[in-house]
Structures are given as C-alpha cells and as structure tokens.
Amino acid sequence: MNPDALSVRHILRDTLSRRVTVLGSTGSIGLSTLSVIAHVRAEHGADALPLDVLTAQTNVTTLAEQAKRFRPRLAVIGDERCYGALKEALGDSGIEVDAGARAVRDAAAGSSDVVMVAIVGAAALEPALAAVRRGATIALANKECVVAAGDVFRAALESSRATIIPVDSEHNAAFQVLDFAQSHAVQRVTLTASGGPFRQWTRERMEVATPEQAVAHPNWSMGAKISVDSATLMNKGLEVIEAHYLFALAPEKLGVVVHPQSIVHCLVSYTDGSTLAHLSAPDMRTPIAYALAWPRRMDSPSNRLDLARVGQLSFEEPDLARFPCLSLAQTCLRMGGTAPTILNAANEVAVRAFLDRRIGFLDIARVIEQTLTASHNAGSARASDLDEVLAIDARARETAGSFCQRLAA
Numbered sequence: 001m002n003p004d005a006l007s008v009r010h011i012l013r014d015t016l017s018r019r020v021t022v023l024g025s026t027g028s029i030g031l032s033t034l035s036v037i038a039h040v041r042a043e044h045g046a047d048a049l050p051l052d053v054l055t056a057q058t059n060v061t062t063l064a065e066q067a068k069r070f071r072p073r074l075a076v077i078g079d080e081r082c083y084g085a086l087k088e089a090l091g092d093s094g095i096e097v098d099a100g101a102r103a104v105r106d107a108a109a110g111s112s113d114v115v116m117v118a119i120v121g122a123a124a125l126e127p128a129l130a131a132v133r134r135g136a137t138i139a140l141a142n143k144e145c146v147v148a149a150g151d152v153f154r155a156a157l158e159s160s161r162a163t164i165i166p167v168d169s170e171h172n173a174a175f176q177v178l179d180f181a182q183s184h185a186v187q188r189v190t191l192t193a194s195g196g197p198f199r200q201w202t203r204e205r206m207e208v209a210t211p212e213q214a215v216a217h218p219n220w221s222m223g224a225k226i227s228v229d230s231a232t233l234m235n236k237g238l239e240v241i242e243a244h245y246l247f248a249l250a251p252e253k254l255g256v257v258v259h260p261q262s263i264v265h266c267l268v269s270y271t272d273g274s275t276l277a278h279l280s281a282p283d284m285r286t287p288i289a290y291a292l293a294w295p296r297r298m299d300s301p302s303n304r305l306d307l308a309r310v311g312q313l314s315f316e317e318p319d320l321a322r323f324p325c326l327s328l329a330q331t332c333l334r335m336g337g338t339a340p341t342i343l344n345a346a347n348e349v350a351v352r353a354f355l356d357r358r359i360g361f362l363d364i365a366r367v368i369e370q371t372l373t374a375s376h377n378a379g380s381a382r383a384s385d386l387d388e389v390l391a392i393d394a395r396a397r398e399t400a401g402s403f404c405q406r407l408a409a
Contacts, residue, residue, distance in 0.1 A: 019113050020049055022053070022116045029284060043299060052073050104119075108136075115139065116292075129152075146245050149341065151383060169280075170243075170266050189253060189254055198214070240329060241333045337382050341389055
C-alpha cells in the first residue's frame with residue numbers, strides 16, 4: 001500500500017473514533033444523525049463513531065430502542081416523570097439512565113468529542129452553552145438558541161476552544177463556501193428558502209390554513225415546529241439572525257431568495273463579482289455527515305444530486321406582504337439587543353397555539369408583532385448573561401400567551 005493510502009486510512013480512523021453525544025435523538029435531526037452513524041458502522045464496523053449519550057424529552061419508547069441498538073454509555077430522558085419507564089425499558093442492558101434538565105445539560109458538558117445539538121427551540125440554549133464552555137466540537141442543528149442569546153452565545157464561543165459546525169442546510173452551505181481568510185471580500189450571503197407549502201397561496205386562503213397543511217412541506221421531512229416556521233418564512237428569518245451571529249456578518253450583507261427546488265442552499269457573492277453556490281439534494285443527512293466528519297469528509301447515505309433530473313432551478317424574491325414573519329425577523333436583526341430573544345419566544349408560543357388549533361395561521365405573525373410592540377423597551381439593550389436572557393424570554397412568552405388567549409376567545 002502506498003504512503004498516501006496509509007495516510008488516508010489513518011485520517012479516517014481518527015475521524016471514526018470520535019465519541020458522539022446526540023441531544024434530541026428522537027426528533028427528525030436526531031433520527032437522521034443515527035441514520036448516518038448506522039451507515040458508517042455498516043461500512044466500517046460497529047465501533048465507528050461510538051455514542052456517549054442519547055437524550056430525548058418524553059419519547060421513552062424510541063429512546064430505549066435507539067439505546068439498545070446503538071449502545072451509548074448513557075440514555076437521558078428530559079422529563080423526570082419518564083425516568084421509571086426508561087429505567088424499566090433498558091432493564092439489564094448495562095446502559096446508564098438519567099433524567100431531567102440537569103442531566104441533559106450534564107450530557108452536553110461531558111467528555112464526548114462531538115455534541116449534536118438537535119433539541120428543538122430555546123430549550124437547547126443551556127445544553128448548547130454547556131458544550132461551548134467546555135470547548136467541544138458542536139454540530140449545531142438548533143437555530144433558536146443562537147437567536148435567543150446571540151450576544152451571550154457569541155461571547156461564550158469567543159472565550160472557549162469550541163468549534164461550531166452548523167447543521168442547518170443553509171448555514172452548513174455557507175460554512176463550506178465562505179472564504180473566512182478573505183471575509184473583507186464577502187459582499188453578500190444569500191440564504192435560500194423553499195417558500196414552504198403556502199408559497200402560492202393568497203392571504204385569504206392562508207387565513208383558514210390548518211396545521212396539517214402547514215406541516216406538509218414540499219421538499220423536507222421535518223418536525224412540526226420547524227415545518228410551520230418554514231410555512232411562515234420565520235424559519236428563514238431566524239436563519240438570517242443566526243448567520244449574523246455565527247459568521248459575524250453585518251445585517252446588510254445578508255439576504256434571502258425563494259428557491260422552490262431546495263437544491264441551492266446558499267450563495268456567497270464576493271467583491272470581484274464572483275458568486276459561489278452550494279448545491280445538494282434536499283437531505284439533512286448531507287450536512288449531518290459533514291458536521292460529524294469535519295474537517296474531513298466521509299460517506300453518507302444521503303440522496304445524490306442529479307441536475308439533469310431536476311431540470312430547472314428557479315429563484316424569486318420573498319413576498320413580505322404575504323409572509324410578514326420574515327420582515328419582523330429582519331427588523332429585529334437590525335434592532336439588535338434582545339429583540340431577537342423576544343421574537344423567538346413569541347414565535348414559539350404562537351406556533352404552539354396554532355398547532356393546538358387555538359389561533360389561526362396568520363395569527364402567528366400578529367402575535368409576534370404585538371409581543372414585540374408590547375416589549376419594545378426590553379429589546380433595546382443587550383443581555384449581559386444567560387439569566388437575563390432567560391428572564392426576557394419568560395416575560396415575552398407570558399406576553400405572547402396572553403395575546404394568544406385574546407385571539408382564541
């Protein structure tokens with residue numbers, strides 16, 4: 001065997017020996033992560049990408065099945081009421097069991113090499129910060145924690161040895177295409193949006209849209225919350241805010257274009273007139289595999305891109321009149337301070353109310369706007385620490401909840 005081949009084998013062995021923790025293993029990103037790990041193990045043996053911890057919030061059945069198959073050191077259920085059921089389900093497996101928010105946070109603060117943060121919503125904030133502070137490599141699939149605590153998150157990142165590898169397809173694409181050594185030459189980063197299931201709907205039709213229609217995404221298989229965010233375009237708004245904090249990009253350098261095929265995930269334009277694009281089939285296993293293997297690459301089970309079969313790539317400007325959530329997010333980014341914290345909290349409350357059929361689809365944007373207006377003083381300054389972020393988040397949720405109650409009355 002030639003020396004180059006030996007070097008490749010050594011590099012691959014180092015990559016596949018990394019211990020991985022998956023926070024939120026029973027959600028859509030968690031399931032895709034384990035699909036990638038199963039594929040790698042089928043190719044390279046059962047010891048590849050050993051799992052340290054798997055966590056879930058309430059799904060005991062799936063978590064127990066995953067633990068038995070993938071053999072982590074520890075399985076954690078976030079809801080302490082489910083501890084007994086998980087303990088019984090894992091029985092004599094030899095796998096340790098723990099429960100509660102503290103246990104999830106401890107899992108992130110443990111000793112694994114890579115932490116996949118796949119918990120939905122602001123609940124990921126404390127575990128993600130725990131992983132940042134210990135200097136882990138973090139595969140970040142949660143945008144809300146950066147949006148809710150951008151300044152605090154950025155400060156923690158800058159004072160640690162942690163590395164963030166974004167897993168959202170758009171941020172992962174930007175991470176791959178951005179020339180960080182020539183950041184001065186970056187003119188614009190454009191994130192693409194599919195437009196969601198309501199891209200061609202009128203506002204009158206959206207007024208009576210059901211949760212089932214909102215979660216029926218045309219291209220991606222995702223959880224309910226992110227699917228609704230995609231339908232309102234809030235998902236793209238949150239991603240623009242996240243890109244600002246992750247890549248230290250000024251708001252005026254960030255844009256959005258609607259791209260229904262979901263093939264181009266990000267475009268980076270440089271001052272010399274060049275625009276570089278990242279393309280892949282709409283399959284979350286592609287950025288997940290990249291994040292797990294970074295700075296190297298490894299094989300994944302993801303779908304492959306066939307441009308001839310796709311046939312056509314189209315782009316259009318987002319309609320901010322029909323999808324005001326994107327405009328609200330862009331406004332909050334320009335405001336800075338804790339405006340994004342309030343935006344994110346209000347959105348989570350409003351989306352939950354919509355999914356519970358307590359408010360209508362277009363009421364989501366109304367609740368967010370009303371909450372921002374009522375909380376304008378709170379959003380004018382930066383949060384100094386996590387406790388302040390959580391306090392502002394809690395107040396915004398309470399305010400948004402009251403607006404939801406009025407609309408439901």
